[in-house]
Amino acid sequence: xxxxxxxxxxxxxxxxxxxxxxxxxxxxxxxxxxxxxxxxxxxxxxxxxxxxxxxxxxxxxxxxxxxxxxxxxxxxxxxxxxxxxxxxxxxxxxxxxxxxxxxxxxxxxxxxxxxxxxxxxxxxxxxxxxxxxxxxxxxxxxxxxxxxxxxxxxxxxxxxxxxxxxxxxxxxxxxxxxxxxxxxxxxxxxxxxxxxxxxxxxxxxxxxxxxxxxxxxxxxxxxxxxxxxxxxxxxxxxxxxxxxxxxxxxxxxxxxxxxxxxxxxxxxxxxxxxxx
Numbered sequence: 001x002x003x004x005x006x007x008x009x010x011x012x013x014x015x016x017x018x019x020x021x022x023x024x025x026x027x028x029x030x031x032x033x034x035x036x037x038x039x040x041x042x043x044x045x046x047x048x049x050x051x052x053x054x055x056x057x058x059x060x061x062x063x064x065x066x067x068x069x070x071x072x073x074x075x076x077x078x079x080x081x082x083x084x085x086x087x088x089x090x091x092x093x094x095x096x097x098x099x100x101x102x103x104x105x106x107x108x109x110x111x112x113x114x115x116x117x118x119x120x121x122x123x124x125x126x127x128x129x130x131x132x133x134x135x136x137x138x139x140x141x142x143x144x145x146x147x148x149x150x151x152x153x154x155x156x157x158x159x160x161x162x163x164x165x166x167x168x169x170x171x172x173x174x175x176x177x178x179x180x181x182x183x184x185x186x187x188x189x190x191x192x193x194x195x196x197x198x199x200x201x202x203x204x205x206x207x208x209x210x211x212x213x214x215x216x217x218x219x220x221x222x223x224x225x226x227x228x229x230x231x232x233x234x235x236x237x238x239x240x241x242x243x244x245x246x247x248x249x250x251x252x253x254x255x256x257x258x259x260x261x262x263x264x265x266x267x268x269x270x271x272x273x274x275x276x
Contacts, residue, residue: 027138027211027271029054032244034251035264038223045069045128046221046264047077055090056081056134057266061148061221063194068126072113072196076128079109084134093137099206102134102143110201117196127196131162131219133268140217142207146194149225151233152209153216158234161207165193189222213271216246221264224250227257243267 031054037044045062047070060076062069083105089097109130117123129146142150144162147169152159163169168185171177177185193199209215216237225233232253240246250265 027213029135029268029270030243031057031266031268032242032247033264033266034247036251036255036262038259038262039255040260041262043070044262045073046223046262047073048219048264048266049077049081050266051081054135056084056132057219057268058133059131059148059219059221059264059266060128061146061223061262061264062126062128064123064126068123069128071116071123072126072128075113075116076109076130076195079112080105080130080132083108088134088136090136093139093208095206095208098134098136098141098208102132102141102206103203106130106143106145106195106204107201110195113196125196127194127200129191129194129221133217133219138211140209140211142209143204145200145204146191147189147222149220149222151218151220153218153234153237154212154214156238158230158237161209163205166191211270215270217268218246218250219266220250221262223259223261223263224254224265226261227254227259227263232257237267243269
């Protein structure tokens, strides 16, 4: 399995439209995704992957000099889906099985990224975040490594399903800084865990959510939240008529808000188009 080719949505300011729908267990899923280079960057180090039949969705935000970030995120977008196909039983939502399969996919990608980083000077010290949303049975399972978040909008409320692996989040969890201070803290983009390091392949926490009609999920690179706050994200998810439009509005809002990074958003709607 290869990642989608470079081009629309992977380069300078183009939208990439990827939408479809399927029905299983009496719940329809529909989805859309957009990735743009953004206001400042010369190249796009973000990648996203959407399984054609809606079993899993991922966003990877690469980091490293020259082309290294692009390489790391492309590897994640290729290797994680390939490993999930090998080890995941998508018909079962048994948490033990799901956690083992997701951690296997992450560890597999991490090992390969580290190997290529050590063998090729061009890719030295490359790394990438990973945000992964997987459907198994009647549940979605969310996993994050780094600081690319996954959100659920349900009943008009927005909930973050992942926790950032940043120094700022660690300070916030320890009570050293306040949530207001965290918004502009100098270490908010400094990660202590991501794919491409020994810690990147460690066991990950998996957040599981039973699907409900009207649920709306957003998977973003951190560039989206650099220009669009959580309140703005919630408003987009609530008002959008379909997921591709929601993804485009998230990206447009981030760019208008002054994001200085690549911006990627994948949005999944469950059931009816009207959120419950």
